[in-house]
Amino acid sequence: MGVFAWRNLLTRPLRTVLALIGLSVPILGVMGLFSVSNGLRDLVGETLSQIEGVMIIRENVPSPVFSTLPASLADDLRRLPGVRAVAPEVWGIAPNIEGRGMLVRGLLSKKGMGSVFDQPLISGQDIAAHMNLNSAVFPRALKEKGEGRFLTLEDIGKPNIVISRKLARDFADPQGNPRKLGDSLRIADKNYTIVGLYETGSLLLDVVIVMDIETARSVLNFAKDSISSIYVEAKNPGGYDALSATIEKANPGVDARSMNEVKANFGSLMGQVDKLLMMTVSLALIVGIVGIINTMLMSTTERFVEFGVLRTNGWSEANILTLVTLESAFLGLLAGIVGCVLALIGTTIANQFISGGVHLGINPSLLGMGISLSVIMGTLGGLYPAWRAARLVPMEAIRIGSH
Amino acid sequence: MIEVVNVWKSYRSGIRWVEALRGINCRIERGRFAFIVGPSGSGKSTLLYLLGALDQPSNGEILVNGQNLVTMSEAMQNLYRREQVGFIFQSFNLISNLSALENVLVPFLPRGITADQRARAGELLKQVGLEDRLDHHPYQLSGGEQQRVAIARALIKQPLLVLADEPTGELDSKTGDEIYKILRSMQHTYQTTLVIVTHDRRFITPDDLVLEIQDGQVALESGAIADGSSWPNGSKAEGSAGSNGEDSPGRGVSLKAGE
Ligand SMILES: Nc1ncnc2c1ncn2[C@@H]1O[C@H](COP(=O)(O)OP(=O)(O)O)[C@@H](O)[C@H]1O
Ligand SMILES: [Mg+2]
Numbered sequence: 001m002g003v004f005a006w007r008n009l010l011t012r013p014l015r016t017v018l019a020l021i022g023l024s025v026p027i028l029g030v031m032g033l034f035s036v037s038n039g040l041r042d043l044v045g046e047t048l049s050q051i052e053g054v055m056i057i058r059e060n061v062p063s064p065v066f067s068t069l070p071a072s073l074a075d076d077l078r079r080l081p082g083v084r085a086v087a088p089e090v091w092g093i094a095p096n097i098e099g100r101g102m103l104v105r106g107l108l109s110k111k112g113m114g115s116v117f118d119q120p121l122i123s124g125q126d127i128a129a130h131m132n133l134n135s136a137v138f139p140r141a142l143k144e145k146g147e148g149r150f151l152t153l154e155d156i157g158k159p160n161i162v163i164s165r166k167l168a169r170d171f172a173d174p175q176g177n178p179r180k181l182g183d184s185l186r187i188a189d190k191n192y193t194i195v196g197l198y199e200t201g202s203l204l205l206d207v208v209i210v211m212d213i214e215t216a217r218s219v220l221n222f223a224k225d226s227i228s229s230i231y232v233e234a235k236n237p238g239g240y241d242a243l244s245a246t247i248e249k250a251n252p253g254v255d256a257r258s259m260n261e262v263k264a265n266f267g268s269l270m271g272q273v274d275k276l277l278m279m280t281v282s283l284a285l286i287v288g289i290v291g292i293i294n295t296m297l298m299s300t301t302e303r304f305v306e307f308g309v310l311r312t313n314g315w316s317e318a319n320i321l322t323l324v325t326l327e328s329a330f331l332g333l334l335a336g337i338v339g340c341v342l343a344l345i346g347t348t349i350a351n352q353f354i355s356g357g358v359h360l361g362i363n364p365s366l367l368g369m370g371i372s373l374s375v376i377m378g379t380l381g382g383l384y385p386a387w388r389a390a391r392l393v394p395m396e397a398i399r400i401g402s403h
Numbered sequence: 404m405i406e407v408v409n410v411w412k413s414y415r416s417g418i419r420w421v422e423a424l425r426g427i428n429c430r431i432e433r434g435r436f437a438f439i440v441g442p443s444g445s446g447k448s449t450l451l452y453l454l455g456a457l458d459q460p461s462n463g464e465i466l467v468n469g470q471n472l473v474t475m476s477e478a479m480q481n482l483y484r485r486e487q488v489g490f491i492f493q494s495f496n497l498i499s500n501l502s503a504l505e506n507v508l509v510p511f512l513p514r515g516i517t518a519d520q521r522a523r524a525g526e527l528l529k530q531v532g533l534e535d536r537l538d539h540h541p542y543q544l545s546g547g548e549q550q551r552v553a554i555a556r557a558l559i560k561q562p563l564l565v566l567a568d569e570p571t572g573e574l575d576s577k578t579g580d581e582i583y584k585i586l587r588s589m590q591h592t593y594q595t596t597l598v599i600v601t602h603d604r605r606f607i608t609p610d611d612l613v614l615e616i617q618d619g620q621v622a623l624e625s626g627a628i629a630d631g632s633s634w635p636n637g638s639k640a641e642g643s644a645g646s647n648g649e650d651s652p653g654r655g656v657s658l659k660a661g662e
Contacts, residue, residue: 001513007500309496312457313510313556314485316478322513395457398492399448 001319005326008299009334015295020335022291023374026284027339028346031362031370033277035347037270038361044266047202052135052259054244056230059255064091064229065121071225073251074129077232080250082243084235085132090124090213091228092220095188098171120167122187123208124216127151133233138162138210141198148181148196150210155195157214161185162196164206185209187219203359232256285377288335292381296328300389307389308397317390324386325379332378336371343370404433404596405454405564410463412449412619423449424460425619431598431612433468433563436590438607439600441616447600448568450616454598455488455566456480468563485510489557489595491567495549497541497556503528504537507555520559527555530592531585547578554585558593565590567599571606579603 009016056077057067074088097120123138130136131152139150142162150162168179184191192211200206216222234243244256300307307320344367347360412424423446431437439447453460456472465472467487475483497506507524508516528537531551541549550570557565570586571579583606590597599606607613615623 004500004512011500305496306498309490309492309498310509312455312484312488312490314481314483314560315510315513316481319513393458395452398452398457398496 001323002326005323006330008323008327009330012299015299016331016334019291019295019331020338022295023288023332023335023377024339024342026288027336027370027374028342030277030281030284030373031339031343031366032346033280034366034369035343035360035362037273037277038363038366039359040273041270042359042361043203047204048259048263048266052233052240053133054232054234054240054247054256054258056232056247056254056256057228059253061255064089065093067091067228068223068226069229069254071227073254074126074227074230076251077230077247080243080246082235082239082246083232085129085134085233087129087133087136087231088126088213088227089229089231090122090216090220090222092122092216092222094120094122094209095219098186100171118170118207120170121208122216122219123210124213124220124222125151125210126213127153127156130231133231135233136231137200137205138198138208141200141205142196145201146196146198148194150196150198151212156212158212159190159192159215160195160211161192161215162198162210163194164208165197165199166206167209168194168197190219281373285373288374288377289381292328292331292378293384295331296324296382296385297388299327300324300385304389304392304397304400307392308394308400311392311394311397320390321386324389325382328382328386329375329379332375332381333371335378336374339374340367340370404468405429405431405598406464406466407450407454408464408466410450410453410460410465412446412453412458412460422619424453427463427616427619427621429614429621429624431596433596434590434594435596435612436587436608436610437596437598437612437614439598439614439616440602440604440607441622443602445616446619447616451566451568451598451600454564455490456483486560487563489560489562489565491550491553491557491565491570493569493572495541495546495553495573497549497552499541502538502540503533503544503552506541506552507559509556510560524555524559527558528552530589531555545578546574547581550574550578550582551585554582554589558589558595561593562595564596564598567597569600569602571601571603576605579606 055064056069056073057064058069061067071088074086077083077086130139142148142150146165148162151160163179163185165178171185172178173183179185179194181194181197184193186192187209192215198210211219213227217224222228232243232247234240240258240260244258244261247256248254310320310323340362344362347362351360407427407429410424410427411422413420413422415421425446427446427450439450441447449458452458453465453472454467456475460473463473467483470479470483472480472483497503498509501509504521504524505512507527508520511517511520525534525537528534528551531554533548533551533555536544536548541552544552553570557567567586571582574582586597586599589595611626613623613625614621615625
């Protein structure tokens with residue numbers, strides 16, 4: 001019977017193809033949306049998992065790059081109970097590197113929207129204070145996957161920098177080779193020596209040029225008595241939420257973001273995104289099911305005589321129901337496969353254009369979900385037409401054809 | 404072995420009811436070659452389909468081989484149709500997506516086809532002269548060939564009863580002759596009962612049972628009418644006049660006033 005059902009689909013190729021398009025497009029949409037959400041989740045999750053502690057920045061700014069705080073705040077924080085280490089930082093968007101300004105960089109990178117994430121940043125660190133941190137991201141990334149050395153006290157005031165492997169590739173030397181240890185990199189109009197290369201694997205972090213805080217101030221024209229942000233570690237790991245509450249209370253206008261909080265915020269944001277996704281999915285489902293019902297109704301209506309003939313040959317109502325539902329489930333299966341293939345192709349192409357930032361992810365379980373969703377849609381959409389075909393009185397079904 | 408007792412059948416047609424059968428009584432012995440004749444609209448097809456349990460009468464009893472079709476369960480009706488009755492239609496009604504061989508096997512398709520059944524289907528197609536057309540689809544076959552496939556489909560279940568509604572209605576007379584030749588030889592071979600609705604009396608032979616239907620009732624029953632051109636007067640005077648063919652405006656037509 002399966003073969004028969006299959007053939008019934010194939011003998012009406014145009015209708016089947018149209019129905020396939022109608023069904024696979026919603027499936028494609030669902031897959032696309034989920035791959036974006038997966039991609040965001042991966043990107044941010046990977047970044048967050050490398051950072052702990054509390055980031056102090058000005059209230060209502062999106063990131064340290066846009067934040068300024070008085071340098072004296074660091075001393076205030078050191079006096080708070082429960083604080084283990086306080087490390088001031090200066091952040092800014094790198095001015096032109098190797099003669100390529102921000103605008104030129106954006107145009108040169110063929111990666112379209114990816115350049116938003118690709119923008120190199122300068123992080124100036126109070127080296128002495130950072131050496132006290134347990135959870136500093138870049139030194140660890142250098143030790144685990146990088147080479148060279150991280151900044152030490154002897155780099156204070158010196159034009160020495162630590163960059164990511166990615167930056168070393170993006171700003172290759174004139175021969176096209178990635179920058180190596182000991183090479184220099186021209187930022188604005190001065191040369192800086194690369195003493196270390198790190199690699200975090202996070203696309204949000206691998207754009208940072210790390211240098212001494214005083215060096216950064218002069219590159220970024222940052223005022224002597226101000227800083228962008230402060231990275232604070234608590235004495236005990238459980239105390240971060242309490243610590244950030246205390247800091248915010250003592251310093252109005254300051255935002256203390258514990259990574260737990262960021263994770264929670266991101267989690268609830270993604271929760272909202274998922275709700276939106278589920279609504280879109282339901283809409284897509286309805287569209288798909290209506291399409292299937294329409295196709296199958298058309299197909300069964302013109303086959304009433306056939307069903308009558310099958311009934312006269314002893315087919316039961318259940319047999320007819322099974323036949324039509326099978327046809328429609330096959331249609332769903334085909335549409336699911338087509339939708340998934342399109343989604344795979346689509347995300348592969350899309351990832352070429354946005355590789356600087358989010359990586360759209362379609363994993364096997366998402367594929368499985370897409371295909372089963374489509375089969376379920378096919379089956380559900382086939383039930384009503386199948387029921388209608390099965391319920392025909394065989395004699396009347398045949399009369400429709402013969403009179 | 405077929406016994407029809409006071410069977411009524413009415414259809415709703417809009418707000419009116421059409422009485423297609425109005426108290427039919429008849430008996431058809433096992434192994435007979437029986438014809439149902441009568442004017443268009445007189446209820447011939449309706450009676451035939453009721454014999455095949457394709458619909459239920461409004462009233463009355465139909466017994467086939469001791470089984471009461473009226474009180475039979477849905478499942479038993481399916482079984483009855485699958486195993487005991489073969490149908491042959493005027494418009495052949497083959498399934499277009501299936502080959503000749505698969506069409507013959509249609510009754511067994513839902514339960515899976517055995518090698519034995521497949522061999523029997525091939526054998527039947529050979530008997531109707533289609534041994535080299537097994538893989539052909541209906542659109543590749545002429546009308547007469549399609550009807551021969553339909554005959555094989557009716558016979559594969561080795562039925563007690565074969566019901567045919569105007570089996571030559573869409574065929575030219577030469578092909579019609581061939582079909583009747585096959586039907587008669589098959590009936591001889593398999594000893595099945597055949598009930599054929601027709602308005603073409605050419606094919607009736609003296610040994611056949613003929614039920615003349617008019618007005619939803621049996622007007623004349625005869626086991627020995629050889630000549631289709633006219634009915635012998637006197638034997639059953641009631642329904643004999645003006646009843647020879649579809650075109651004659653007999654009482655069967657006046658019945659349709661209700662439509
Ligand atoms: N499903 C139906 N609905 C309404 N009227 C019907 C239906 N089937 C048959 N009839 C009517 O019943 C009468 C007998 O029909 P039928 O048995 O097909 O006659 P025949 O086969 O002798 O030409 C006709 O008047 C026909 O119009
Ligand atoms: Mg008829």
